[in-house]
Amino acid sequence: MNRTTLSLIAGATALAAVTGFAALTTPDASGAGAAKAAVQLPVERTTLVCPTPSTSDIxxxxYTSFTPVTRGTDGSGKAELRSAAEASDTGTGSSPGAETGKGENKGGAGAKTAGKPVLQPKAPGTPVTGDVSGADAPALVGTAEGRFAPGWTLQETTEVAAGTGRGLLGVNCTAPDTEFWFPGASTAPARSDYLHLTNPDDSAAVVDIDLYGKDGALKSTVADGITVQPHATEPVLLSTLADTPQDDLTVHVRVRSGRVGAAVQALDDQLGGDWLAASADPADSLVLPGIPKDATAVKLIAFTPGDADADLKVRLASPSGLITPAGHETVHVKGGMTTAVDLGDVTRGEAGSLVLTSSSPSVPVIAALRVVRGKSGRQETAFIPATSPVATRATSADNSGKGSSLSLTAPTGTAQVKVTASAGSEGGTATSKTYTVKAGTTQDVAPPVPAGLKGTYALTVERVSGGPLYAARTLASEHEGVPGFTIQTLPDDRGMVSVPEADQDLSVLQR
Known part of the structure; x- marks a missing residue:
C-alpha cells in the first residue's frame, strides 16, 4: 500500500511530503525541543480511476460524482472526469508552498486534457451525473483539487438487460495504488472474470498477478511483468492465466513500478454479475457489512498470506446482537490457500454483517462474500469485501429515492451515526438523521431522502461517537422479475490528512 514519506531538505523550506509542506524545528544541542503535534487538514488533490464498464452493446x-462540504477548504479548486487516454499527469504531487500545510490524497495525477469531460462538478454538496451506453465506453480517470478533493467519491453503475453478467453492476471508482487483494474471483467454466488495470500516469506501470486456489499458488508464465501503458487500461481475463479451472480464487496484484487502479469484473452465465472491489489489508479481525435480509446464498472466501494457518471465529452481527451461525462456528484457512465456505441463507430473513476473528493475531487474513438473491433462473450476484471502518466520514454517491438501503454495523461498541442525504442532482433539499447502533448489531435502514428530490443524491455517513463503525450501501432495481442489486462498502473517505505543525529553524544550515 502507499506509504507517506517525510524528507528533510536543508534550506528555508525544510520539510516536503506527499501530504504537504511544512518547516520542522529540530531539537537544540541539549536535546530540548520537539516538533509540534500534527493537525488535521483537508487533502488538496484526489485521483480516482473508473474501469471500463462493459463489453455489452446493451x-x-x-457516473455520479459527489464531494461533501468540508470545513477548512478555500473557495478555489475544480474536479473533472475524463477518458484515461485524455488524462495527463502534471507531476505536481503537492502544492508549491511551505505556508499551505495541506495535503494530497492517494496520489496526484493532474489533468491536461482535450475535449469535453464526462463529468465536471460545479460545487461541493450537490452530485453531478453523466450517462453512456453500449460497449465503447472507456476507462476514466478523475482528478479533484482544492475544495473538491476532500472525500471526493465517484460511483460507476451499469445495467445490462441480458447475456452473461446481466443485472446491476456497481463499483466505487478507486484510488490508484501499488497492491490489491481480491478474494472471490473465479475461473470456473460459468464465470468470465476480468481484472481491469488502469494506469492514470505519464509513465508505464509494470504489474505482477498472483493467483491462489484451494491448493495454493497457481503456476503461470504470463502473469508476471504485465505492462500497462500510460493513460491506458488492460482487461486481463483470469482464465488465461491458469491451466485448470478454479471455482474460488484469490488474486494478488503487485505493482513493480508506477501505480494502477484495479477491480475485478465477475460475470456469471446464470447468476448475473457485479464488480469485486479490493479487500481491506490483511488483518486478524475483519468485518464484511451489508448482507441483505433476503439473501438466498452466501459464500465466504478467505485467504491468509504466508505459510501459517488461521482458524477464524465466525459471527453474524444481526439486528439483535452477535450470533454464531450453526455449523459454521469456525473456519480453518490453510496458509497460502484459498478457502471457500457456503454459509447458505445465513441471515435467515434478517440483514446482517459477518465478523471474522483470527485465533492468532500474528496470522492476518483477507476475505470477501459472494451474495446471491432470487430464485433459480432469476438470480443475481453481488460481492462484499472486508472493509475498513468509518473513522470520520464515508460517502455513497449514487442513490435513488426507492432503491437504496444502508447497513450500519458496530461490532464492538455502541456508535452514534449521522447520515446526511445531499441535495439531488436535479433538485431537492439536503436532510440528516441520527442513528444509534448498539454494540454487536447491524441496522439495515432506509436512508433519509432529500425533500423534493429530483435526480440522484449522495449519502454521507459520519461517526459521531462511540465504537468502530462499518457501513455498506445496497442499490437495487428489478428487471423482468430478476432482482438486480449491487453492494458497495463505505470505508473512510480519508478526506483529512495529518500534517505536522512546525516552525523554520535555519540553524540546521550551520551544523
Missing part, C-alpha cells in the same frame, strides 16, 4: 452506465 449496457447503460451512469
Amino acid at each position: 449496457a447503460d452506465t451512469s
Whole structure:
C-alpha cells in the first residue's frame, strides 16, 4: 500500500511530503525541543480511476460524482472526469508552498486534457451525473483539487438487460495504488472474470498477478511483468492465466513500478454479475457489512498470506446482537490457500454483517462474500469485501429515492451515526438523521431522502461517537422479475490528512 514519506531538505523550506509542506524545528544541542503535534487538514488533490464498464452493446452506465462540504477548504479548486487516454499527469504531487500545510490524497495525477469531460462538478454538496451506453465506453480517470478533493467519491453503475453478467453492476471508482487483494474471483467454466488495470500516469506501470486456489499458488508464465501503458487500461481475463479451472480464487496484484487502479469484473452465465472491489489489508479481525435480509446464498472466501494457518471465529452481527451461525462456528484457512465456505441463507430473513476473528493475531487474513438473491433462473450476484471502518466520514454517491438501503454495523461498541442525504442532482433539499447502533448489531435502514428530490443524491455517513463503525450501501432495481442489486462498502473517505505543525529553524544550515 502507499506509504507517506517525510524528507528533510536543508534550506528555508525544510520539510516536503506527499501530504504537504511544512518547516520542522529540530531539537537544540541539549536535546530540548520537539516538533509540534500534527493537525488535521483537508487533502488538496484526489485521483480516482473508473474501469471500463462493459463489453455489452446493451449496457447503460451512469457516473455520479459527489464531494461533501468540508470545513477548512478555500473557495478555489475544480474536479473533472475524463477518458484515461485524455488524462495527463502534471507531476505536481503537492502544492508549491511551505505556508499551505495541506495535503494530497492517494496520489496526484493532474489533468491536461482535450475535449469535453464526462463529468465536471460545479460545487461541493450537490452530485453531478453523466450517462453512456453500449460497449465503447472507456476507462476514466478523475482528478479533484482544492475544495473538491476532500472525500471526493465517484460511483460507476451499469445495467445490462441480458447475456452473461446481466443485472446491476456497481463499483466505487478507486484510488490508484501499488497492491490489491481480491478474494472471490473465479475461473470456473460459468464465470468470465476480468481484472481491469488502469494506469492514470505519464509513465508505464509494470504489474505482477498472483493467483491462489484451494491448493495454493497457481503456476503461470504470463502473469508476471504485465505492462500497462500510460493513460491506458488492460482487461486481463483470469482464465488465461491458469491451466485448470478454479471455482474460488484469490488474486494478488503487485505493482513493480508506477501505480494502477484495479477491480475485478465477475460475470456469471446464470447468476448475473457485479464488480469485486479490493479487500481491506490483511488483518486478524475483519468485518464484511451489508448482507441483505433476503439473501438466498452466501459464500465466504478467505485467504491468509504466508505459510501459517488461521482458524477464524465466525459471527453474524444481526439486528439483535452477535450470533454464531450453526455449523459454521469456525473456519480453518490453510496458509497460502484459498478457502471457500457456503454459509447458505445465513441471515435467515434478517440483514446482517459477518465478523471474522483470527485465533492468532500474528496470522492476518483477507476475505470477501459472494451474495446471491432470487430464485433459480432469476438470480443475481453481488460481492462484499472486508472493509475498513468509518473513522470520520464515508460517502455513497449514487442513490435513488426507492432503491437504496444502508447497513450500519458496530461490532464492538455502541456508535452514534449521522447520515446526511445531499441535495439531488436535479433538485431537492439536503436532510440528516441520527442513528444509534448498539454494540454487536447491524441496522439495515432506509436512508433519509432529500425533500423534493429530483435526480440522484449522495449519502454521507459520519461517526459521531462511540465504537468502530462499518457501513455498506445496497442499490437495487428489478428487471423482468430478476432482482438486480449491487453492494458497495463505505470505508473512510480519508478526506483529512495529518500534517505536522512546525516552525523554520535555519540553524540546521550551520551544523
